[in-house]
Amino acid sequence: MKILINSISAKKESGGAFQIAINFILKSLEHNDVEWYYIVSQDVDEVIGEKFNSLKGKHYFVYITQPDFLGSYMKVKKEVAVLEKQIKPDLIYSVTAPSYFTFKTKEVMRYTNPWVTHPNKYSWSTYSFTSKIRQYLYCLNQKKMMKAAYAFITQTETTKNGIIRVTGVSSDRVCVVNNVLPEAFKTMDTSPIYDNEWINIACIGSPHLHKNFDILPKLIIELEKNGVRNVCFHTTIPLDSPMIKKVVIPLEKVGMSKHINNHGRVSQKELNEIYRRCQFCFIPTLLEVFSASTIEAMYYSLPIVATDFDFNKDVLQDSCLYYEPQNAADAAKKFVTLIANKKIQEECKLKMQKQLQKYGNYDIHFKAIKKYLINVAKGNI
Incomplete structure (x- = not known):
């Protein structure tokens, strides 16, 4: 055939x-x-x-x-x-x-x-x-x-x-x-790379408008208001993308560019290194079918804060914290809760591994x- x-x-x-x-x-x-x-x-x-x-x-x-x-x-x-x-x-x-x-x-x-x-x-x-x-x-x-x-x-x-x-x-x-989960990740070293200075959060995906990455500057400011000042979001926005003007440049203007580490377009091997350095994942998407980032975050045991949509719940169920779409203040509250509570983190990790069995x-x-x-x-x- x-x-x-x-x-x-x-x-x-x-x-x-x-x-x-x-x-x-x-x-x-x-x-x-x-x-x-x-x-x-x-x-x-x-x-x-x-x-x-x-x-x-x-x-x-x-x-x-x-x-x-x-x-x-x-x-x-x-x-x-x-x-x-x-x-x-x-x-x-x-x-x-x-x-x-x-x-x-x-x-x-x-x-x-x-x-x-x-x-x-x-x-x-x-x-x-x-x-x-x-x-x-x-x-x-x-x-x-x-x-x-x-x-x-x-x-x-x-x-x-x-x-x-x-x-x-x-x-x-x-x-x-x-x-x-892409087969390539299973052949890579996925052991965590620890960072005692920063709380590193993966926010991975193509910079389409509906991915809502432009919420990041507002979220970072809201986290500052809540006393969380050592977060760094890791993004993969191509350097020639218009999204740079909405995410990276606004933070540079207010002297907060240290809170974003934009890696640009990356290979799966480079993406593996990003996930290894992160402790959490943020999924702000407003429209999705089935995001690969969701499965990847589960594979690397990164507790997730995600938008409250059925397409996320279908995959994650109760293994993450959900926030109101486009509401940076609500997303910040969920991160404050997640970062401060080790018990919730461990519960999320256990539930994610159960979900991952369906997609691994x-x-x-x-x-x-x-x-x-x-x-x-x-x-x-």
């Missing part, structure tokens, strides 16, 4: 989705019962290309990261169409989707855009009027492209229900496979996806 993995739209700046594509592609090398083919973006190739040197031009094909509407898009579209005709795959799995390409072969999309499936008033509030219009039109276009797929893979029941509502596909054509095995995760892909390819679904 031939399955073509499509990651042509996987971009470095897309954060979790980029890592998910890389992890899935690498894991496929261990499963020779399927004849895998790959069309990957240059961004993906820069990270894992050397592991596919023997397959390049045969099973592994690299293209300029798409969509690149002002440059290579039409050329790449034609080349991919020719390649599809030559390979004649039984199925195409678009691990980052929609990829802005359509195929004659039956396609399964991995779809995890909460803006299309379950947005809320908090996430919409982060946009200006003009941006809301732009985002609304973007979502309309996404919905249109989704209808080209035969089936979908997603991470939660909430998202599954949204996909069914948008596309009208039957329930069996949307497979839920929970997010899982990447091999089971991969096999569940592969099984579904094979069933779709065989016409069983």
Whole structure:
């Protein structure tokens, strides 16, 4: 059986989705019962290309990261169409989707855009009027492209229900496979690196507006008011991101830049080092499907303060402290409680390890996806 993995739209700046594509592609090398083919973006190739040197031009094909509407898009579209005709795959799995390409072969999309499936008033509030219009039109276009797929893979029941509502596909054509801890972390040294001077808090993710990282300056000021003056938040905001102006620069202006350590875009190995230095985790997101940061924090036993949303509770349940979204004062109170109370910290850690058992095995995760892909390819679904 031939399955073509499509990651042509996987971009470095897309954060979790980029890592998910890389992890899935690498894991496929261990499963020779399927004849895998790959069309990957240059961004993906820069990270894992050397592991596919023997397959390049045969099973592994690299293209300029798409969509690149002002440059290579039409050329790449034609080349991919020719390649599809030559390979004649039984199925195409678009691990980052929609990829802005359509195929004659039956396609399964991995779809995890909460803006299309379950947005809320908090996430919409982060946009200006003009941006809301732009985002609304973007979502309309996404919905249109989704209808080209035969089936979908997603991470939660909430998202599954949204996909069914948008596309009208039957329930069996949307497979839920929970997010899982990336395999790479299990091969790394995760022992804590202690710091007696600072309370280090991980706040990890791509700097999209709905991630709400711009709450950090207000939170730091609120913590100061509550007598907590030695916190340092560790972020991964790319240096060219507009979010720098909302997070880092405001603290520099008031002489509080020491409370932020922004590492920029990092590899999984570098991310491991950040988590090892932290004692807690902050998840201020206003909209999510299933954040990788949540699982990673549990894996490193970092007690969490997170926004009070169902998508967080589905994963964390009662293993963390929740605060009112966009309320920095409430988030500060939760951190004051957590930092001061060792008993609560230990209770959270025990509960997190119980939750992590559901999300800790990447091999089971991969096999569940592969099984579904094979069933779709065989016409069983």
